[in-house]
Amino acid sequence: xxxxxxxxxxxxxxxxxAASVRADAxxxxxxxxxxxxxxxxxxxxxxVNLHTVLRAYQLLRDEGLxxxxxxxxxxxxxxxxxxxxxxxxxxxxxxxxxALALSxxxxxALVKEMYR
Amino acid sequence: xxxxxxxxxxxxxxxxxAASVRADAxxxxxxxxxxxxxxxxxxxxxxVNLHTVLRAYQLLRDEGLxxxxxxxxxxxxxxxxxxxxxxxxxxxxxxxxxALALSxxxxxALVKEMYR
DNA sequence: GCAACTGTTCTAGTATTTATAGAACAGTTG
DNA sequence: CAACTGTTCTATAAATACTAGAACAGTTGC
Numbered sequence: 390x391x392x393x394x395x396x397x398x399x400x401x402x403x404x405x406x407a408a409s410v411r412a413d414a415x416x417x418x419x420x421x422x423x424x425x426x427x428x429x430x431x432x433x434x435x436x437v438n439l440h441t442v443l444r445a446y447q448l449l450r451d452e453g454l455x456x457x458x459x460x461x462x463x464x465x466x467x468x469x470x471x472x473x474x475x476x477x478x479x480x481x482x483x484x485x486x487x488a489l490a491l492s493x494x495x496x497x498a499l500v501k502e503m504y505r
Numbered sequence: 506x507x508x509x510x511x512x513x514x515x516x517x518x519x520x521x522x523a524a525s526v527r528a529d530a531x532x533x534x535x536x537x538x539x540x541x542x543x544x545x546x547x548x549x550x551x552x553v554n555l556h557t558v559l560r561a562y563q564l565l566r567d568e569g570l571x572x573x574x575x576x577x578x579x580x581x582x583x584x585x586x587x588x589x590x591x592x593x594x595x596x597x598x599x600x601x602x603x604a605l606a607l608s609x610x611x612x613x614a615l616v617k618e619m620y621r
Numbered sequence: 622g623c624a625a626c627t628g629t630t631c632t633a634g635t636a637t638t639t640a641t642a643g644a645a646c647a648g649t650t651g
Numbered sequence: 652c653a654a655c656t657g658t659t660c661t662a663t664a665a666a667t668a669c670t671a672g673a674a675c676a677g678t679t680g681c
Contacts, residue, residue, distance in 0.1 A: 399667095400617075401639060408618040415615060427656065438641050443657075452611050459657035460649030471605045475615065478598045483620045485594060489587045495568050497617035499531060499591065501516075502524040504599045504609035517668060543627065554670050559628075575628035576678030 390419060390426055394435050402437055406445035414454065414469035415476045425455060425463040506535060506542055510551050518553055522561035530570065530585035531592045541571060541579040 392409045394402055413419040428442040435442070446463050449455045453468045486496045508525045510518055529535040544558040551558070562579050565571045569584045602612045 403639080404614065408614045411611060411615050412618040415619070429656080440642090441640060444639090446657085452608060453606075457657065458649080459647060460655070462649090462656055472607075472615075474605070475598065475601060475607075475612075478594075478601060479616055479619050482591065482594045482598055482616065485591060486620065489590070490569075491588075491591075492568060493617045493620035495527060496591075496620060497613040498520065498524045499527050499588075500595055500598065500616050501609045501613035502528040503531070503595050504602065504612060519668080545627080556671090557669060560668090562628085573628060574678080575676060576626070578627055578678090 390423070392426070392431055392435065394437070402435075403441050403444040403448065406431070406435075406442055407448045410445070410449055411454070411472065414465065415472040415479070417473050417476075419465050419469055421465055421467045421470050423465045425465065427462055506539070508542070508547055508551065510553070518551075518557050519560040519564065522547070522551075522558055523564045526561070526565055527570070527588065530581065531588040531595070533589050533592075535581050535585055537581055537583045537586050539581045541581065543578055 390410075390413060392406055394405045394409070396402075398405060400408075410419065410425065419425075425446070428446055429439055431442045432439040446455065446457060449463075450457050454466060454472075455463045456466055457463045482500075483496070506526075506529060508522055510521045510525070514521060516524075526535065526541065535541075541562070544562055545555055547558045548555045562571065562573060565579075566573050570582060570588075571579045571585075572582055573579045598616075599612070
């Protein structure tokens with residue numbers, strides 16, 4: 390599993406890390422039972438603080454996407470599987486938004502606003 | 506035009522104001538040429554600072570959704586019309602996400618992550 | 622013309638959030 | 652037991668969000 394982060398982005402690092410994991414789940418690259426790289430390893434390879442990565446992992450735990458236990462690490466739950474169902478819908482939406490030259494932030498905010 | 510904001514939300518107020526306007530555009534409630542309420546009026550009715558509302562308006566201007574001139578106010582541009590094309594796609598996506606008990610923040614982040 | 626409106630710009634201060642740092646703790650694994 | 656894992660704690664620095672007040676400069680309608 391490769392976790393990517395854009396240092397120039399205005400999105401908080403912890404949110405980017407969580408987003409990277411969710412995207413992997415939606416793409417089918419992260420399956421139920423798969424173990425995430427240890428927070429210390431991710432922190433070292435990204436050049437960020439351990440606590441920043443742990444905050445991302447805890448966010449994913451709060452969303453029910455991972456199980457965390459000390460000693461064992463973070464493991465993807467069954468909840469990651471259904472995320473793949475959204476993949477095609479999101480791809481289609483993104484394609485339309487791109488045609489309109491809508492920014493990623495604007496589209497994301499629009500989706501969030503309509504989700505009630 | 507009614508602009509709503511949730512004081513309990515973790516989303517910044519300026520982002521919520523901008524999101525409310527975008528949602529109105531996507532829903533067809535805000536059409537090209539329509540004038541937005543003055544920033545001072547919005548600030549007063551929401552109980553927030555003038556500068557906070559202006560920041561939202563300037564964000565919408567940067568996205569090309571509104572024209573702003575002093576004296577005249579903020580007016581929706583032609584760019585708000587195509588947003589209605591996304592309405593159905595987003596509604597469908599949101600319905601699926603709701604079935605999966607995915608949080609609004611998680612879905613929005615997922616969309617943003619896949620938009621590249 | 623002028624009064625009342627509009628966004629623009631400026632300085633200033635406070636509160637919250639983000640990210641860092643280091644240490645110690647407590648389970649798990651080989 | 653050694654090496655790993657996440658957990659918890661205190662602390663600090665930096666960036667962001669929000670508020671506050673004032674003055675400025677166009678636009679509109681009477």
